[in-house]
Amino acid sequence: MAGTIIPVTMPKFGLAMTEGKIAGWLAHPGDDISAGAELAEIETTKITNVYESPASGILRRQVASEGETLPVGALIGVLAEGEVTDDEIDSFVTTFQSEMATTGNDDKADGAVMPEIVTVGSRRIRVQDAGKGADGAPLLLIHGFGGDLTNWMMTQGGLAGQVRVISFDLPGHGESTKDVGDGSPATLAAITNDLLDTLGLARVHVAGHSLGGAVALELAKIAPSRVASLTLVAPAGLGDTINEAFIDGFINADRRKTLEPVLQMLVHDKALISRQMVDGIIRFKRLDGAMAALNAIARASFENGRQKENLRGVLERFDGRVSVIWGAEDEILPVSGAEGLPAKVAVHVLPDTGHMPQLERSAEVNDLLTATISA
Amino acid sequence: MSRKSFRQAINEALRQEMLRDPRVILMGEDVAGGQGGSSGVSDAWGGVLGVTKGLYTEFGPDRVLDTPISEASYVGAAAGAAATGLRPVAEVMFIDFVGCCLDQIMNQAAKFRYMFGGKARTPLVIRGMYGAGFSAAAQHSQALYPLFTHIPGLKVVIPSSPYEAKGLLIEAIRDDDPVIFLENKVMYDDEEDVPDEPYTIPFGEANLTREGEDVTIVAFGRMVNFANQAADKLAKEGISCTVVDPRTTSPLDSDTILDCVADTGRLVIVDESSPRCNMATDVAALVAEEAFDALKAPIRRVTPPHTPVPFASILEDLYMPNPAKIEAAVRSVMGYKAKQEA
Numbered sequence: 001m002a003g004t005i006i007p008v009t010m011p012k013f014g015l016a017m018t019e020g021k022i023a024g025w026l027a028h029p030g031d032d033i034s035a036g037a038e039l040a041e042i043e044t045t046k047i048t049n050v051y052e053s054p055a056s057g058i059l060r061r062q063v064a065s066e067g068e069t070l071p072v073g074a075l076i077g078v079l080a081e082g083e084v085t086d087d088e089i090d091s092f093v094t095t096f097q098s099e100m101a102t103t104g105n106d107d108k109a110d111g112a113v114m115p116e117i118v119t120v121g122s123r124r125i126r127v128q129d130a131g132k133g134a135d136g137a138p139l140l141l142i143h144g145f146g147g148d149l150t151n152w153m154m155t156q157g158g159l160a161g162q163v164r165v166i167s168f169d170l171p172g173h174g175e176s177t178k179d180v181g182d183g184s185p186a187t188l189a190a191i192t193n194d195l196l197d198t199l200g201l202a203r204v205h206v207a208g209h210s211l212g213g214a215v216a217l218e219l220a221k222i223a224p225s226r227v228a229s230l231t232l233v234a235p236a237g238l239g240d241t242i243n244e245a246f247i248d249g250f251i252n253a254d255r256r257k258t259l260e261p262v263l264q265m266l267v268h269d270k271a272l273i274s275r276q277m278v279d280g281i282i283r284f285k286r287l288d289g290a291m292a293a294l295n296a297i298a299r300a301s302f303e304n305g306r307q308k309e310n311l312r313g314v315l316e317r318f319d320g321r322v323s324v325i326w327g328a329e330d331e332i333l334p335v336s337g338a339e340g341l342p343a344k345v346a347v348h349v350l351p352d353t354g355h356m357p358q359l360e361r362s363a364e365v366n367d368l369l370t371a372t373i374s375a
Numbered sequence: 376m377s378r379k380s381f382r383q384a385i386n387e388a389l390r391q392e393m394l395r396d397p398r399v400i401l402m403g404e405d406v407a408g409g410q411g412g413s414s415g416v417s418d419a420w421g422g423v424l425g426v427t428k429g430l431y432t433e434f435g436p437d438r439v440l441d442t443p444i445s446e447a448s449y450v451g452a453a454a455g456a457a458a459t460g461l462r463p464v465a466e467v468m469f470i471d472f473v474g475c476c477l478d479q480i481m482n483q484a485a486k487f488r489y490m491f492g493g494k495a496r497t498p499l500v501i502r503g504m505y506g507a508g509f510s511a512a513a514q515h516s517q518a519l520y521p522l523f524t525h526i527p528g529l530k531v532v533i534p535s536s537p538y539e540a541k542g543l544l545i546e547a548i549r550d551d552d553p554v555i556f557l558e559n560k561v562m563y564d565d566e567e568d569v570p571d572e573p574y575t576i577p578f579g580e581a582n583l584t585r586e587g588e589d590v591t592i593v594a595f596g597r598m599v600n601f602a603n604q605a606a607d608k609l610a611k612e613g614i615s616c617t618v619v620d621p622r623t624t625s626p627l628d629s630d631t632i633l634d635c636v637a638d639t640g641r642l643v644i645v646d647e648s649s650p651r652c653n654m655a656t657d658v659a660a661l662v663a664e665e666a667f668d669a670l671k672a673p674i675r676r677v678t679p680p681h682t683p684v685p686f687a688s689i690l691e692d693l694y695m696p697n698p699a700k701i702e703a704a705v706r707s708v709m710g711y712k713a714k715q716e717a
Binding site: 067175178254255256275283286287288289 | 376538542570571572573574575576577580583586610
């Protein structure tokens with residue numbers, strides 16, 4: 001055999017994923033694939049996402065068929081470089097699958113990092129703590145309005161191999177206490193600061209998405225020495241406007257049919273919004289206290305399509321590294337918020353991307369985050 | 376969020392509502408003790424199948440009332456208590472026993488709001504076990520939801536899973552009208568992820584557990600799980616089904632059923648209750664009247680035969696709808712060819 005055979009296996013999107021379904025192949029047998037090219041759409045209970053090829057080569061075999069559900073690590077396809085015969089591919093597939101059957105799925109054993117409830121003052125905060133950093137500060141991830149820690153699943157799943165990554169549900173969200181105080185980013189930042197005390201973390205890199213970006217900025221304001229670097233993903237607090245139809249729709253839509261189009265505003269590729277994602281948000285909204293919390297948070301930050309607070313001043317004073325990542329097609333917080341920032345801020349505008357770059361362009365966002373925190 | 380059984384989900388809903396609202400009380404035969412009558416431990420069992428376990432210890436005899444074996448008296452008392460300010464949850468154990476207290480439900484509780492010109496509220500929940508599959512014989516196995524659905528003034532809820540049970544029961548307790556809440560006795564050990572916090576699921580909103588293009592399957596209670604199993608198997612053969620769980624038979628989410636039939640053009644209804652005047656006939660009539668033009672094949676119903684539920688387990692198995700019968704019905708509507716006009 002003069003060539004190389006490269007297995008393509010069911011990826012693990014996020015820490016909780018144990019199996020995935022091939023929603024559709026995006027490459028045909030015989031296609032010459034380069035690393036990073038779109039290979040297949042994979043559907044999990046959380047999200048449907050494009051799987052980018054881990055390597056280059058000719059796609060020789062689609063082992064998994066469309067609609068098939070397989071465990072993480074199972075063989076879904078075969079790439080090959082150079083001269084490889086069909087017989088060699090066949091025997092590779094047979095060998096791989098029989099080894100998988102005997103050794104089982106290693107990911108299952110070590111992959112299930114479960115979130116835990118941490119008590120912070122009078123509140124219960126759900127925290128997911130994964131990965132071990134070498135020496136540097138861990139990375140803290142702050143999600144946005146109406147989200148929860150799973151918004152970061154591709155980030156936490158992707159980076160936990162190299163750094164300790166901590167995500168959590170902001171008060172009012174996910175499985176955290178629904179008491180949000182006045183609901184302002186400043187209050188949420190104070191609670192985040194208390195959470196860091198509770199976790200015994202003196203210094204962290206902070207990434208904040210959307211409203212979580214404003215919380216990150218407030219945290220840098222009240223505890224500047226604690227924040228090693230700031231990565232702001234489509235953040236609130238830097239621009240003037242907010243899509244009021246999204247905020248109102250998110251709060252008021254109470255059925256899948258009405259909520260789905262609202263959630264589709266979040267992403268450029270509308271197919272990313274899965275049925276399970278919509279169901280998950282409906283379930284969250286039906287928890288006692290969730291609606292009151294969302295209303296309080298929205299009232300504190302937004303009014304008639306305007307953002308109430310401008311936090312650009314924080315960036316002037318903050319002396320750590322700052323990067324801003326924004327989708328060019330953001331329908332919630334327009335990308336114009338990335339304009340006119342201080343020169344030291346590294347601004348990355350991603351094309352064909354909506355309000356959720358960490359899900360829509362997870363590989364790029366992970367690379368940018370790695371660059372920021374390892375600098 | 377943690378994994379909870381159907382039984383635990385119901386227990387947690389009761390407990391959390393009792394903590395939230397002091398007007399919520401429980402009444403019923405053995406809701407405190409069950410078989411612990413002579414054991415000296417007064418909450419030894421918590422109802423015949425352990426659903427109310429621990430609540431007597433936590434809330435005491437003023438709020439967990441073990442009643443005499445007289446449905447007529449305590450269901451009537453619960454209806455009166457509801458009309459005068461409490462929010463009772465009365466358990467009739469096997470819903471078959473409703474025969475002993477139907478007047479209190481049908482002629483009293485269900486009619487108070489209407490007969491008193493809207494001035495009375497009756498925030499009463501009646502819980503009961505329904506369904507066959509337990510070899511509990513004809514007097515302890517019926518699925519009587521069509522009987523209650525028939526009576527204006529009652530709301531009727533049939534949860535299909537632990538998550539559904541908790542949210543729907545909390546909604547029932549907070550509702551200001553009488554609600555019949557039916558628990559399939561075979562499902563008490565079913566488990567799934569259920570939030571630890573209280574939450575509600577609104578009445579009259581169907582849930583789609585599967586979405587497909589070829590056939591709509593409407594199923595109730597335990598039958599939703601059977602329909603899902605059938606749909607998953609059929610999906611592998613290229614037949615894709617939508618499964619509709621109406622959650623409540625009164626109110627009934629007609630819009631969602633009609634929307635789904637408009638999309639698929641074929642309808643199978645799975646109903647564990649006796650076939651005459653049951654929910655399957657009701658939904659079939661709805662679709663025949665409102666969506667006739669959408670239909671590509673006759674409507675098929677999967678129900679038991681019109682007989683009492685057999686005691687012998689072999690006969691009971693034959694009696695019950697199951698995933699194989701649902702699959703066969705789906706295949707038959709898929710294979711339907713209209714007769715050519717002569």
